[in-house]
Amino acid sequence: MEIQELEKKMGYGREWETTSALPVLMRKVYVWMTLALVITAITSVGVATSPLLMQVIFSNKLLFLGMLIAEVGLVVWLSARVQKLSLGTATLLFILYSVLNGATLSMIFVAYSMTAIAKTFFITACTFGAMAVYGYFTESDLSSWGRLLLMALIGLIIASVVNIFLGSAMMDLVVSCIGVLVFVGLTAYDSQKIKRWLSYQEYADEGAQKIALMGALTLYLDFVNLFLYLLRIFGRRN
Numbered sequence: 001m002e003i004q005e006l007e008k009k010m011g012y013g014r015e016w017e018t019t020s021a022l023p024v025l026m027r028k029v030y031v032w033m034t035l036a037l038v039i040t041a042i043t044s045v046g047v048a049t050s051p052l053l054m055q056v057i058f059s060n061k062l063l064f065l066g067m068l069i070a071e072v073g074l075v076v077w078l079s080a081r082v083q084k085l086s087l088g089t090a091t092l093l094f095i096l097y098s099v100l101n102g103a104t105l106s107m108i109f110v111a112y113s114m115t116a117i118a119k120t121f122f123i124t125a126c127t128f129g130a131m132a133v134y135g136y137f138t139e140s141d142l143s144s145w146g147r148l149l150l151m152a153l154i155g156l157i158i159a160s161v162v163n164i165f166l167g168s169a170m171m172d173l174v175v176s177c178i179g180v181l182v183f184v185g186l187t188a189y190d191s192q193k194i195k196r197w198l199s200y201q202e203y204a205d206e207g208a209q210k211i212a213l214m215g216a217l218t219l220y221l222d223f224v225n226l227f228l229y230l231l232r233i234f235g236r237r238n
Helices: 003-010 020-047 051-058 063-082 087-105 114-139 145-166 169-199 208-235
Strands: none
Touching: 020 051, 020 087, 020 169, 020 208, 051 063, 051 087, 063 087, 063 208, 087 208, 114 169, 114 208, 145 169, 169 208
16 A cells, blocks of 8 residues: 555544554664664765775765656655565665765865864754654644644745755855754654554564654655754854
């Protein structure tokens, strides 16, 4: 069953019952997400400490653009095809995405000090953890947040693209603050949504684990984007 079909079947705003498989699957979500973050961090540090790799990646605009396009393509393709892939293949693609993302994010070690990166990571982890816990345990239905957050995200992307040409420091700060609010909201919303997905799985079989893997990818993206927007606010650029 495709994830989109699962969402349609269960319907938003409905009450749902948990199954014995839920705790196992939720642990897998956060283990996969944490491992992906570790892989991204190791890759980023490895690339940032290699002058040769930094030159190869960032002096070649076509290569760097190709890596960014590959990242987007991997997420879209994995989201659309995950149920037709084996769990092993889907996991390898998730790892590949984590490595690619780590390579492109290595530039932050040039742009920001290690102190700023460490401080922002700690703030991100605390904020993400609080909102994930809220989204998981709250009895409030957060499904109404979905459309608002999607529209805000689209506006955020458009504003970011426009500011590439304007180069306004004030607009960059405003966009970053809005970005933080959007991904704080998405963390809570996605946490509840993933709980919904997994609450309908009676067993922790391969199909259910692939849904958990996509949940891990969703929360991974929330964490990384929240970190980057917070870094633009709190980080002092070199």
